[in-house]
Amino acid sequence: MPEQFLFAMEVILNGLMAGVLYALVALGFVLIFKASGIFNYAQGVMALFAALTLVGIMDGQIPFSHIINAIFGTELHHFGWHVPALLAIILTAGVMVVFAWLVQRYIFRHLVNQEPIILFMATIGLAYFLEGVGDLMWGSDIKKLDVGLPQGINDWIDVTTFEAFGYGFFIDNLDISATIVAVFLVAALIMFSQYTKQGRALRAVADDHQAALSVGISLNFIWVLVWSIAGFVALVAGIMWGAKSGVQFSLSLIALKALPVLMLGGFTSIPGAIVGGLIIGVGEKLFEFLIGPMVGGATENWFAYVLALLFLVFRPQGLFGEKIIERV
Amino acid sequence: MKLTTLAVAAVMAASPVMADLVFPSLSYRTGPYAANGIPFADGYEDYFTLLNERDGGIGGVPIKVIECETGYNTEKGVECYEATKGEGALVYQPLSTGITYQLIPKVTADGIPMHTMGYGRTSAKNGETFSNVFNYPANYWDGASHAINHIMSLGDISGKKIALVYHNSAYGKEPIRTLEELSKKHGFELMLVPVDHPGQEQKSQWLQIRQQKPDNVIMYGWGVMNQVAIQEAANIRFPMENFIGIWWSGSENDVLPAGDRANGYKALTFHNLGDDYPLYDDLRKYVVDAGKAAGAGDQLGTALYNRGMYAAMLASEAAKTAQELSGDVNLTPAMMRDGMEALEMTEAKMAEIGLPGFGPEFKVSCQNHGGNGLGAVAQWDAAAKKWSLITGYEGSDQDVIQPLIDEDSAAFAAEAGIEAGCK
Numbered sequence: 001m002p003e004q005f006l007f008a009m010e011v012i013l014n015g016l017m018a019g020v021l022y023a024l025v026a027l028g029f030v031l032i033f034k035a036s037g038i039f040n041y042a043q044g045v046m047a048l049f050a051a052l053t054l055v056g057i058m059d060g061q062i063p064f065s066h067i068i069n070a071i072f073g074t075e076l077h078h079f080g081w082h083v084p085a086l087l088a089i090i091l092t093a094g095v096m097v098v099f100a101w102l103v104q105r106y107i108f109r110h111l112v113n114q115e116p117i118i119l120f121m122a123t124i125g126l127a128y129f130l131e132g133v134g135d136l137m138w139g140s141d142i143k144k145l146d147v148g149l150p151q152g153i154n155d156w157i158d159v160t161t162f163e164a165f166g167y168g169f170f171i172d173n174l175d176i177s178a179t180i181v182a183v184f185l186v187a188a189l190i191m192f193s194q195y196t197k198q199g200r201a202l203r204a205v206a207d208d209h210q211a212a213l214s215v216g217i218s219l220n221f222i223w224v225l226v227w228s229i230a231g232f233v234a235l236v237a238g239i240m241w242g243a244k245s246g247v248q249f250s251l252s253l254i255a256l257k258a259l260p261v262l263m264l265g266g267f268t269s270i271p272g273a274i275v276g277g278l279i280i281g282v283g284e285k286l287f288e289f290l291i292g293p294m295v296g297g298a299t300e301n302w303f304a305y306v307l308a309l310l311f312l313v314f315r316p317q318g319l320f321g322e323k324i325i326e327r328v
Numbered sequence: 329m330k331l332t333t334l335a336v337a338a339v340m341a342a343s344p345v346m347a348d349l350v351f352p353s354l355s356y357r358t359g360p361y362a363a364n365g366i367p368f369a370d371g372y373e374d375y376f377t378l379l380n381e382r383d384g385g386i387g388g389v390p391i392k393v394i395e396c397e398t399g400y401n402t403e404k405g406v407e408c409y410e411a412t413k414g415e416g417a418l419v420y421q422p423l424s425t426g427i428t429y430q431l432i433p434k435v436t437a438d439g440i441p442m443h444t445m446g447y448g449r450t451s452a453k454n455g456e457t458f459s460n461v462f463n464y465p466a467n468y469w470d471g472a473s474h475a476i477n478h479i480m481s482l483g484d485i486s487g488k489k490i491a492l493v494y495h496n497s498a499y500g501k502e503p504i505r506t507l508e509e510l511s512k513k514h515g516f517e518l519m520l521v522p523v524d525h526p527g528q529e530q531k532s533q534w535l536q537i538r539q540q541k542p543d544n545v546i547m548y549g550w551g552v553m554n555q556v557a558i559q560e561a562a563n564i565r566f567p568m569e570n571f572i573g574i575w576w577s578g579s580e581n582d583v584l585p586a587g588d589r590a591n592g593y594k595a596l597t598f599h600n601l602g603d604d605y606p607l608y609d610d611l612r613k614y615v616v617d618a619g620k621a622a623g624a625g626d627q628l629g630t631a632l633y634n635r636g637m638y639a640a641m642l643a644s645e646a647a648k649t650a651q652e653l654s655g656d657v658n659l660t661p662a663m664m665r666d667g668m669e670a671l672e673m674t675e676a677k678m679a680e681i682g683l684p685g686f687g688p689e690f691k692v693s694c695q696n697h698g699g700n701g702l703g704a705v706a707q708w709d710a711a712a713k714k715w716s717l718i719t720g721y722e723g724s725d726q727d728v729i730q731p732l733i734d735e736d737s738a739a740f741a742a743e744a745g746i747e748a749g750c751k
Contacts, residue, residue, distance in 0.1 A: 010535060010539075014531050073619075140362040144585050144587065151559075153564065244556060249359060253526050257529065297496075301525075
């Protein structure tokens with residue numbers, strides 16, 4: 001097989017894997033937008049905060065230690081224990097539930113019936129506030145995140161493809177893990193929304209807030225629930241991205257990778273987020289591989305948006321988004 | 329009468345305290361680059377605190393550090409400059425190439441010197457054109473030459489393929505011209521691999537490297553780009569000893585997330601690393617243990633803390649030179665500029681400060697604001713979690729670099745209407 005064709009195949013496979021990582025971030029946006037109509041600008045910062053909290057708990061770091069030390073003249077930094085990864089993930093998920101309750105109780109409950117732009121602005125404020133709280137709680141140094149996920153080239157794929165084609169494909173073990181986790185996550189979300197009472201209530205709220213209220217569904221509860229789920233999705237995204245680069249404040253910028261995915265897949269569709277992520281992942285990687293060298297490279301950031309815009313021209317609601325028809 | 333008194337008091341309060349030597353610190357302790365900005369800012373401030381606590385300042389005049397948060401944002405950096413220049417600021421060190429470019433015309437017009445150590449506009453080395461900008465002891469183009477020299481010291485470079493993985497910004501593109509000239513001179517093939525900001529996702533770039541198999545990779549990165557690049561290099565099993573970063577890709581922050589897999593990674597530097605120097609005993613005694621450290625006091629000896637501390641040390645030595653030249657311990661920005669232009673760093677001087685062998689020896693002049701361009705190579709030991717110098721301070725290829733500096737500075741002079749020359 002020609003070498004360039006094999007390289008392209010490798011690029012496509014890696015694009016699919018990258019797309020899964022983009023989809024993980026986009027999922028959080030979709031969940032909140034679908035249930036409450038809020039475009040949550042803070043989703044990237046939630047991933048950062050969740051990852052910071054996870055590392056902090058695992059390392060036994062004392063939250064707000066800098067402030068405590070400054071006020072009381074102490075030298076406290078760590079509790080002196082190390083929490084296993086699984087327990088730390090559960091505890092962090094608990095923190096994200098508390099965060100969801102606080103957000104609902106102190107921000108969005110007071111903004112019911114406000115214009116979408118007001119809600120959007122509130123999430124911008126929330127993003128900066130959460131970033132500051134994360135800094136105060138856990139510090140701004142770069143933290144290594146190791147929850148036991150394998151990293152590096154997958155030897156089996158490398159050897160198998162080498163034997164088959166004479167060229168060993170590179171696939172990162174971390175990307176394979178992310179794909180498996182994403183499959184389970186989406187399956188769990190679908191089962192939750194299809195087969196549980198709360199899931200059905202969530203779907204009812206997503207379809208029509210007022211109709212849901214009229215049959216006795218608590219909007220407050222549903223919104224806390226959906227922010228909690230989005231918080232958990234943010235934690236998963238934070239783990240995957242944090243394992244690649246260490247947990248640091250630029251992690252919040254992963255939200256930029258989700259925007260073209262949302263534009264393409266639609267803001268209200270979970271399958272849309274997945275398919276959108278895959279299309280963006282493959283599209284940008286393939287474009288960089290085929291066209292990048294002719295135009296100086298570094299095309300991925302802008303090409304993802306061009307690709308999303310192209311889809312929007314033909315389907316303004318995105319691939320799987322709901323078509324909005326307003327009758328007058 | 330009361331109003332007059334109040335007005336006079338207000339004017340006095342707003343006026344700079346001329347008795348202090350004012351060193352603004354344009355820092356970034358927040359945002360995506362905070363992890364790098366914090367140790368640098370801590371090192372910068374701690375050194376001045378040490379001079380105040382131990383020596384009563386410089387020449388008996390207390391030092392005042394004014395910190396202003398830029399968030400590594402160019403607009404905020406310019407705002408910080410405008411907000412602090414009236415306080416009697418003696419020298420600016422913005423720690424950002426973007427901010428540097430914006431401040432070059434401003435500091436020149438205001439007569440305030442700016443020191444861009446290992447960053448900023450490389451051709452500012454030409455002091456005849458850039459009267460108020462200094463970039464000693466080394467610049468980006470020196471760095472490119474150091475990297476090539478190091479590769480050549482390990483074997484024949486002719487016919488090799490060398491990739492430059494760079495931040496797709498003015499900073500990252502700086503070494504391209506130099507490397508192109510060096511590739512013509514030494515016969516290696518240059519492969520350019522840009523990475524867009526912030527560099528969180530670099531799969532395409534490292535697949536390209538895996539497919540095209542360069543012999544060596546040079547990196548000009550910053551922030552998360554560095555950590556991801558080192559992880560991805562480890563993922564594709566690129567030999568770390570063939571991977572060398574510029575000094576802004578050579579902090580502990582860059583290698584620690586990759587763990588053991590970063591072992592052997594190399595980075596350039598223009599100062600030494602670690603804390604095995606007499607000065608650090610004083611820093612602990614007078615600053616950290618006294619509870620006067622700018623940060624938590626846990627960064628001493630790290631690459632970026634040392635760089636911030638080194639920047640402050642060079643600033644204070646220039647201030648001492650300015651005091652000697654002017655015969656006045658109270659300095660103006662113009663005197664400080666003259667002091668920077670007459671600065672000479674010798675081994676004897678560094679040993680006296682308590683930093684023997686910490687940096688290269690160099691001498692600044694009106695024609696040469698960039699020093700001798702000496703640099704060294706450090707290597708990361710993942711087990712010991714420390715950097716070690718594996719070469720001495722060596723020179724760069726001035727035969728290639730100087731004509732590029734002359735060309736670029738002449739273009740700037742023509743564009744800005746500057747009549748180059750020593751005054």
